[in-house]
Amino acid sequence: MTDTVTLTIDGHEVTVPKGTSLLHAAETLGTEVPHYCYHPGLTAPAQCRICLVEVEGAPKLQPSCVTMAQDGQVVHTDSPAAKRMRQGVLEFYLVNHPLDCPICDMSGECMLQDYVFDEGREKGRSREPKRVFGRDDFGGDVLYYGDRCVMCTRCVRFMDEVARDSRLTVVERGSRAVIDTFFDRGLEGASFAGNVVDICPVGALVSKDFLHKARAWDLDHTPSVCPNCSQGCNIELHTRDNLVQRLKPRENQEVNGHWMCDYGRANYEWMNRPGRLEEPAAGRGAKRRRVDWKSALEHLFVQLRAGVGAEVKVVGSAAASNEALAALAAVAGEAGEVSSRVFRSPRAADEVPLPGFPLLVRRHDLAPNVDGAGLLGFERTGDDEAKGGLEDVAGHDGVLFVLGDELADRNEDFGAAAGLYVYLGAFDSPAARNADYVLPVTTFAEEEGSFVNAQGRVQRYRQGLQSPGSARPAWLVLGALAAALGGHGTPATAADVFAGLVAAHAAFAGLTWDALGDRGAALRTEAVHG
């Protein structure tokens, strides 16, 4: 018995594993069979009826989402019968669909719009008044526009099968059917409900947060990694006007499937926070003055080289990239005897798992790179609110580096005794008053880099926003300093820094920047557990 079947789809022979649906088999040939109710992360009820295809020998058109490929099958996705049926189904949808595309958030990425544009009738024949349901607040971030709904029931199935928190259902039947919540609770307090907005093929379920905020076609999409916990869900930053407008999950079956949690999704406004550090500055307290990068780095380099041998303390961050942390560790190592490398990071009391996709858990650690920081030699300090733990650093009299920690719980005395205090951050801080150098760095949304998630998976994120002023990625600033101090070539890209990191840290052995790609790669298991 073989494990594959060979069939013909639209004249092309294709071999697929047994148990592959016709829809998937067509996909391997690059043919998209239109579909609404089918979603790869959910069961298929085969009810939208738009994925029907012609299978030679079958008495009727067959739903390609649930019809399994069989040896010798001859399938036509584009035969006159299949096309006529699709055109008919699309016309049926438009009998009641309000066509309020100009004010619909889904416009531009709507599957009904796309399919009708591709294959629909030029003019609909319905002359009857459209049915009106109005809209319904489902609670949480979700708003339901019943008139736009195509009754694919993806949202109901997501809550039933994936969230395993049945809060949505179909109410009434026939063309009076709508999606509704149970009693008044709705989706309020659900942890993964935002995904129903993502999987809605039309604009029936929309995000209140995003409502009327931007048109889909004005948004730039940047592959990224959710920075709000150490799960590292693969996401896209959707940006416009140099602001993050929303976060959307990006499929990765190794990490988050098609999903992300509401906590992560909602936490993006901080990426747009104004009041940034924009220019490098040097000098303590009242003597602080703006300098350019060249002179800042040259002076810092001279001071570091002169002070070699001093005791060095480093405060890093679990929100900083592997590249920044590795470069910071390298600079500190060149500067003297490193007596402490610490980071502070918030921890939640509980974890929030997604029952239907157990790999995905909103983790205890609410920072993206706790594991990377650990692998690169940083130790956690402080409490679960990312406070405290810096008492011995505050009064340190040697060299002091702070990267990415705003020191919100420290006052102006911080670093007063330091021989040399370098503060790298996106925002100024009262505790940076004594810094000899205040160097503006980019946020994760403004740079390229990588994190190590809680599974021990190294994942790259990309730049979605322009950085303000002269802010530069920390890995670029520190990489240049480390190169100057160590007498090797200056890295030009995050990839260069990563290559150096791999060479210097055994835990990362075997990985390359290109191999990480947009899906990441797992560290060798002994690195994670060793």
Next chain:
Amino acid sequence: MAYPYRHESETRILSEGFGDPAARTVAGWKAMGGYAGIARALEIGREATIDEVKASGLRGRGGAGFPTGLKWSFMPKDARRPHYLLCNADESEPGTFKDREIIRWTPHQLIEGCLVGSYAIGAAHCYIYLRGEFFESTQVLARALEEAYDKGLVGRDIMGSGVDIDMTLHVGAGAYICGEETGLMSSLEGRRGEPRVKPPFPAAVGAFGMPSTINNVETLAATPHILRHGGEWYRQWGTDKSPGTKLFCVSGHVRKPGNYEFPLGFPMMELIEDVCGGIPNGRALKAVIPGGSSVPIMSADDCRECSLCYEGVEAAGSMLGCASVIVMDDTTDIVKQVRRMAYFYAHESCGQCTPCREGTAWATRILRRIEDGRGTEDDLDTLIEISEQMTGTTICVLSDSLAMPIISSIEKFRDDYLALIRRGERVGAA
């Protein structure tokens, strides 16, 4: 109490006990030869029981006419998982009222049929899914079932045979779609009454995920007689392709509407004219829907030579369905009738499949517009095309069931539509 309509030419097998309250008791039913069928089945064994029903040629009375013995033989032979017999007593096809009569007059006939079916497919549990509106029938059946349990006819070790067969009555909430076999299963399981995609077929994955067979009340009620007298005996009636007798539910414009039992193949006009006393008030026959509302409408001409068996009605351009003969005289407004049916189907559509959910409702609105005199001739083309799009494109056949009356009525009674459309046009022009 005499059953209101009897005709001397009837062949009363299933309806023998109709009108006789004594038939509602175990003793009464036994006096009529009851519980001998299941006794014989238990004696000859499962395979032989299925073979006997196969030999009888009995076809499913729910509408599709699938051979019952063959259906039973699809059930897996192993007993590793529970098997279920589901009795479809959700009789809700417009124009159909035969199962109700079987249940309310001869509940033990159904119980015995369920025993035969359960035994044949190896089911230790039978669910009887009753239509929600069947208050009286449900009471009668519940009482009869209680007595059958008391007398050891149902439950553990039935009739001392060592075979266990339990029976549960489940009353639906009154939805047409729950009479569709997979919709019934969903409803029985406590879900929305929504049909499921086949495959998997019920014999593989049915109620509660277990192998199940679902049979109509009238089908099961016929099996004790077949077991008692043998398959060949049953074949003395009916035609080669449609053996046996059948209850015909006649309604509409006839003098004596009601349930009449005849051998399949009985001439339609004889049923209407002789048995039911013909059309009252001197009117002429205009149309007949021969099998419940879900089949093509027949014109008076189509009916002339039509014999009421599966193949006979098919030859006349329609389907026997569940043999619910709706007779319409020449005062009937066909457009209104079709619109009313369309409204029914739109109301009863479960709403899963797009062509049905949207198509039935859209067709209803177009028909109403035509009825109101605001239609156009283009609407007729649109209606036919919508109907074609609703045929064979959905999980179950609810939308096909509306498509057939629409298409057939426009083909056969186009003038009725045009009269309304033209009247409207004149009004519009004035």
